[in-house]
Amino acid sequence: MKPKGKLAIYWAASCGGCEISILAINEKILDVAAAFDLVFCPCLVDTKVRHVEAMPDGSIDVCLFNGSVRTSEQEYMARLLRAKSKVLVAFGSCATEGCIPGLANLTTRREIFETVYCEGPSTDNPEGTVPAPETRQNGFHLTLPVFYDTVRTLGQTVPVDYSLPGCPPEAPRIWDALVAILENRLPPPGSVLGAETTVCDECKRTREEKKIKRFRRIWEVVPEEDKCLLEQGLICCGPATRAGCGALCPQVNQPCLGCYGPNAGVEDFGGRLMSALASAIDSNDPEEIERIIAEGIPDPAGTFYRFSLASSLLRRRAMVPDARRHELPLPKAPEPQE
Amino acid sequence: MATKRVSIDPITRLEGHGKIDIFLNEDGGVAEVFLQIPELRGFERFCVGRPAEDMPNLTSRICGVCPEAHHMAATKALDDLFQVEPPPTARKLREMFYCIFFATDHTTHFYALGGPDFVMGPDAPKEERNILGVIQKVGMDIAGKVLKMRADGHRLIQMIGGRAVHPNWGLPGGVSRGITQEQRAEIERLGRDAVEFGKFSLDLFRKIVLGNRDYVQLIQSDAYTHRTYNMGTVDAQNRVNFYDGMIRVVGPDGTEHARYHPRDYRDYIAEHVEPWSYLKFPFLRKIGWRGFVDGPDSGLYKATPLSRLNAADGMATPLAQKEYERMFDALGGKPVHHTLATHWARLIELLYAAERWVELATDPEITGKDYRVLPTRKPVEGVGCVEAPRGTLTHHYWTDDRGILTRVNLIVGTTNNYAPIHLSVKRAAQELIRKGTAITEGLLNRIEMAFRAYDPCFGCATHYLPGRMPMTVVIRSPDGRPIHELRRGGPPGPVMPP
Numbered sequence: 141m142k143p144k145g146k147l148a149i150y151w152a153a154s155c156g157g158c159e160i161s162i163l164a165i166n167e168k169i170l171d172v173a174a175a176f177d178l179v180f181c182p183c184l185v186d187t188k189v190r191h192v193e194a195m196p197d198g199s200i201d202v203c204l205f206n207g208s209v210r211t212s213e214q215e216y217m218a219r220l221l222r223a224k225s226k227v228l229v230a231f232g233s234c235a236t237e238g239c240i241p242g243l244a245n246l247t248t249r250r251e252i253f254e255t256v257y258c259e260g261p262s263t264d265n266p267e268g269t270v271p272a273p274e275t276r277q278n279g280f281h282l283t284l285p286v287f288y289d290t291v292r293t294l295g296q297t298v299p300v301d302y303s304l305p306g307c308p309p310e311a312p313r314i315w316d317a318l319v320a321i322l323e324n325r326l327p328p329p330g331s332v333l334g335a336e337t338t339v340c341d342e343c344k345r346t347r348e349e350k351k352i353k354r355f356r357r358i359w360e361v362v363p364e365e366d367k368c369l370l371e372q373g374l375i376c377c378g379p380a381t382r383a384g385c386g387a388l389c390p391q392v393n394q395p396c397l398g399c400y401g402p403n404a405g406v407e408d409f410g411g412r413l414m415s416a417l418a419s420a421i422d423s424n425d426p427e428e429i430e431r432i433i434a435e436g437i438p439d440p441a442g443t444f445y446r447f448s449l450a451s452s453l454l455r456r457r458a459m460v461p462d463a464r465r466h467e468l469p470l471p472k473a474p475e476p477q478e
Numbered sequence: 479m480a481t482k483r484v485s486i487d488p489i490t491r492l493e494g495h496g497k498i499d500i501f502l503n504e505d506g507g508v509a510e511v512f513l514q515i516p517e518l519r520g521f522e523r524f525c526v527g528r529p530a531e532d533m534p535n536l537t538s539r540i541c542g543v544c545p546e547a548h549h550m551a552a553t554k555a556l557d558d559l560f561q562v563e564p565p566p567t568a569r570k571l572r573e574m575f576y577c578i579f580f581a582t583d584h585t586t587h588f589y590a591l592g593g594p595d596f597v598m599g600p601d602a603p604k605e606e607r608n609i610l611g612v613i614q615k616v617g618m619d620i621a622g623k624v625l626k627m628r629a630d631g632h633r634l635i636q637m638i639g640g641r642a643v644h645p646n647w648g649l650p651g652g653v654s655r656g657i658t659q660e661q662r663a664e665i666e667r668l669g670r671d672a673v674e675f676g677k678f679s680l681d682l683f684r685k686i687v688l689g690n691r692d693y694v695q696l697i698q699s700d701a702y703t704h705r706t707y708n709m710g711t712v713d714a715q716n717r718v719n720f721y722d723g724m725i726r727v728v729g730p731d732g733t734e735h736a737r738y739h740p741r742d743y744r745d746y747i748a749e750h751v752e753p754w755s756y757l758k759f760p761f762l763r764k765i766g767w768r769g770f771v772d773g774p775d776s777g778l779y780k781a782t783p784l785s786r787l788n789a790a791d792g793m794a795t796p797l798a799q800k801e802y803e804r805m806f807d808a809l810g811g812k813p814v815h816h817t818l819a820t821h822w823a824r825l826i827e828l829l830y831a832a833e834r835w836v837e838l839a840t841d842p843e844i845t846g847k848d849y850r851v852l853p854t855r856k857p858v859e860g861v862g863c864v865e866a867p868r869g870t871l872t873h874h875y876w877t878d879d880r881g882i883l884t885r886v887n888l889i890v891g892t893t894n895n896y897a898p899i900h901l902s903v904k905r906a907a908q909e910l911i912r913k914g915t916a917i918t919e920g921l922l923n924r925i926e927m928a929f930r931a932y933d934p935c936f937g938c939a940t941h942y943l944p945g946r947m948p949m950t951v952v953i954r955s956p957d958g959r960p961i962h963e964l965r966r967g968g969p970p971g972p973v974m975p976p
Contacts, residue, residue: 153519157542157643164632164642211517240539244524252520256758257751260522261874261887263758264748264767275753277512280501282754284516308542308643357881359531359560359650359853385641392640392647393654397535399644438880442528446536 145201147176148192149231150221152214153241153291154207157308158232162204164311165318175322176201180221189217192224200224202321204231204304208238208450209292213285222298227326229317229333233307235294236332237401237409238450240307242291245449245456246441249289289459291450301329305382307399307447313384332382336404339378339396343387347371351422355436358395369395370420375436375443379416380409398447408453410444498903498929506913511904513896513929515757522886530559530857530881534648537873540890545644546579546635547866547891548873550721553648555873558741559860559881560650560853567846568652573721574665574838575638575647576864580720580831581672582631583867584783584824588679589624596687596821601920620682627675630668637661652850659845666839673797673836676829680801683825688808697818698809701909702928704772705730705815706898707762707779710786711865712737717794718786718830720865726789727762730774732813735762740863743872747889750897759897760889770901778901781869781894782932783823788813793826795833801826817902820931857881866891868932895932902928 151159163169179200180192203225209215222228233239244252257263257270275282294300304317317333320326327333340347347368356373363369369376369390377398378390384400402409417437423429437443445452497516503509525536533552538545550572557564564572597615632642638657639645647653657665687693696702707730711723727735727746736746749758750767761767765777772778779785787806793799805822806812838844862873869891876885906928910921 153517155539155542155545157539157545160542160643166629210519213516240536241519241521241524243528243536244520246527247520247523252518252523255523255526256518256520260749260758261885262744262747262749262760262889263751264763265751269751269753271518271751271756272753277752277754278510280499280510280512282499282512282514284514284754284756287518287756307539357529357531359556359881362850362852365655388636388641389646392638394640394646397646438882439527439529442532446532 144174145176146179146199147172148180148200148203148221148225149178150180150182150203150205150207150217152205152207152217152235152294153210154232154234158206158234161232161306161308161311162314165315166311168315168318171322172318189220192220195224197223198226200226202227202229204229205294206231206235208234208242209288209294209297210241210244211285211287215288215292215297218294218297227301227321228294228298230294230300230303232309233305233399233401233447236303236305236451237448238291238293239399239447242293242448242450243442243446244291247457248459249287252287290456293451296451302326302331302333304333305401306334306384310385310388332404334400334404335383337383338403339381339383339385339387339390339400342383342385343368343378343390343396345369345390352420353422354432355417357436363393365393370417373436375417377413377446380406380413401448409448410452410454413444500903500907500911502911506911506915508904508908508911511900511907512754513900513903514755515896516755518756522888525886526883528883530556530860530875530877530883531650533873533875533883535644535646537888538644540888542643544579544583544866544868544891546576546639547864547871549639549645549648550576551862551864551866551871551873553650553653553862554722554864555860555862555875556648556650557860558862559857559875559877561855561857562651562851562853564652565846565848565851567656567843568849568851569722570838570841570844571638571653571656571849572648574835574844575635576721577831577835577838578631578634578638578665578669578672580867581676581828581835582628582635584828584831585624585627585631585675585679587867588821588824588828589620596683596693599690599693601923615686623675623678627672630671634665634668638665649850650853654850656847656849657845662839662845666836669832669836669839672832673829676825676832677797679825680829683822687822697816699909701906701924702817702902702931703815704817704898704901704905705774706772706776706901707735707765708785708788708813709779709781709870709894710789711863711870712790713794715794716791718790718792718827719794720827720831722864725863725870727779728789728813730772730813730815732788736764740872741861743861743863743874743889747872749889757893757896759900760894761897770897770904772901778897779894780898780932781865781891782820783827783867784814784817784820785869786865787823787826793830795830795837797833798826798830801829817928817931868892869894892932899929899932902931 203221205221205228209218230236253270257265258268271284273284273286345366345368348371350371352373354373355375358374363372363374374395376395378396380402381396381398382400382403389396402412406412421429421432497514499512501509521537521540528536534549537548537552540548635645636642639647707727709727711719712726713719713723724737725740726737729735738746746763747760748763749760751758761777762779768776787802793802809819856879857877859876864871871891872889874887875883877883906925910924
């Protein structure tokens with residue numbers, strides 16, 4: 141009998157939705173269990189970090205890594221699992237493109253701390269206490285991971301072999317990827333494990349190549365059920381977004397949010413979406429076009445980079461940033477437990 | 479001064495999802511306990527500048543285990559922000575969707591997480607204290623029932639809300655799409671199955687837990703009892719409601735401390751900051767922060783299934799009301815301060831959620847076409863509040879005239895219980911670890927049970943998947959050398975398909 145492969149599943153800065161989606165492959169999880177030993181997965185098995193540290197480099201066959209990298213601890217884990225894994229998969233939107241928590245790159249650590257701990261409308265903190273990497277509390281020594289200014293994707297932290305997009309990846313696409321791994325027919329390293337088409341290609345709404353004079357906010361209009369949402373003036377991310385979900389959001393009369401990331405061959409999601417929206421505008425007058433955009437898209441950063449800011453060409457709001465980050469103590473190896 | 483440190487890492491030492499340190503004193507007793515949350519994502523800050531209508535979808539990414547709760551609290555905050563009243567069909571659809579979510583989520587907790595301790599017994603071998611053990615003990619058909627309940631719930635959530643994880647459905651003034659007659663019939667049919675499942679689960683609890691005097695004593699023991707305030711949402715008759723109502727807080731003796739509109743939450747709740755955790759500690763403002771102590775002079779409150787039952791006068795559906803009376807009769811009347819009774823309360827809520835789901839699925843208005851009204855007023859400020867399975871969830875937004883967020887405040891479910899969980903773990907550790915105590919598997923599990931009762935989803939703060947929480951306890955000599963280590967936890971048995 142062929143020896144079982146070794147599988148690791150890890151979460152960094154994530155919401156847990158990726159794990160829920162993995163479980164949604166239902167009974168097929170048994171096929172996965174038959175083919176792999178789950179050697180590391182904090183939510184399921186009791187292997188500790190130091191056990192992973194003790195494994196020879198490259199001894200994990202496949203690691204599915206979800207969540208972005210935002211603390212020293214998460215960075216340490218990304219490096220550790222990269223070293224131990226033959227194949228490292230950036231799993232889900234946070235790991236591949238930063239996802240919604242990546243919008244924090246429009247701010248800084250200091251701003252976040254001030255907002256949460258000092259200026260919170262219900263916060264009672266006259267002393268201005270903020271969490272610190274190291275504290276002594278009545279003589280007890282306590283530590284916290286360092287919180288970085290910038291959210292990074294897994295691929296910005298360590299080299300990644302494959303990525304599986306989606307927030308979360310839909311269960312059938314997870315199964316497709318697992319089958320490719322199980323049958324050892326993975327595409328060349330660097331590939332996205334996903335479709336080549338866009339959400340528009342999966343969407344059943346009819347398009348009439350109609351142009352628009354204004355963009356509408358979703359609370360301003362009840363869209364017709366069978367017509368293209370973009371042609372009704374709603375900012376639908378379908379034209380820029382990789383297929384894979386089956387156009388679920390348009391099926392409940394809501395525009396695509398873009399959670400599957402840029403479609404094949406596109407580096408910058410926002411750039412692609414801007415060009416799709418621009419071609420839908422019914423005007424050749426620069427002033428009118430400017431007005432249509434300014435009035436209809438009040439939050440360009442959050443609209444064009446809702447899921448992809450951290451991995452975009454912009455990456456973050458300008459600061460003297462990463463210099464500052466490196467003034468922080470570099471992440472240390474975890475304290476040995478014996 | 480502490481001489482020994484017992485570290486209980488819920489996940490493991492470096493995984494960033496919550497960690498308990500128990501410091502022992504010279505006498506071998508417990509000197510101090512710290513439950514640290516080593517992660518923050520800063521939604522309150524980076525949502526500023528975003529269009530308010532994005533909030534149901536932005537904040538659902540706080541937690542992939544209970545995205546429906548954030549989606550719904552955000553949607554209600556948008557109603558308030560845009561000053562628009564959703565039509566009756568929209569309100570009913572939202573509440574029905576929410577009850578389906580509640581029944582599904584409570585099922586996961588009871589069968590995969592909290593229940594095995596009771597069904598198998600806290601001292602059962604660890605490899606049996608999981609869903610597999612439960613199935614072996616009570617029969618294979620239970621596995622099928624549990625899996626069906628969860629699969630049904632997730633399928634309906636996707637059918638109604640667009641997606642099974644991170645639905646995209648809520649809008650100010652209603653929802654993006656209603657349901658058809660065919661969908662309604664299916665929702666009703668599966669709801670009736672859910673009611674049977676709720677009844678079945680309570681029977682199981684009675685038979686296995688309440689039929690065993692040792693378990694009843696364990697529930698009522700000092701290690702798992704502390705007297706705090708209790709919070710929950712109530713309807714006009716002070717009955718439990720998950721979707722909407724007034725927030726009621728009762729004192730340790732059960733008398734009403736406050737009954738307020740969610741919009742007024744800041745008059746009643748404040749949040750304390752400690753330098754050793756990224757999560758804040760909410761407390762009752764009018765009582766004040768007194769540290770990690772219980773009693774009427776401490777502003778600590780709990781917001782759990784048991785708290786909701788303590789804070790209410792009853793349940794709004796007949797079967798759940800009977801179970802409510804039964805529980806308080808059995809445990810000596812209201813309020814009940816035994817943390818482990820939270821599991822019982824959770825099952826009563828599961829039954830209520832299922833009954834209410836059927837009530838709403840059979841409401842003539844539920845298939846109405848009038849599920850949305852468009853807002854016409856200028857947005858300024860809005861508060862949205864729901865009961866999340868793990869506690870009262872509050873979203874509060876301020877915007878400019880265009881509905882662009884200028885300020886955001888969030889008090890999430892588990893966060894309410896941060897200080898009480900801290901207290902519960904400390905109490906359990908103090909009662910269970912004394913000079914000369916042998917640290918055994920069963921003892922560790924009994925400490926873990928103190929926080930597992932809360933179903934703490936630090937996904938709303940950090941995050942963990944409902945499942946077994948592996949733990950390590952390291953006992954260190956005064957020079958920091960580990961002298962004894964125990965591990966427990968391990969695989970949860972078969973993973974639970976949603």
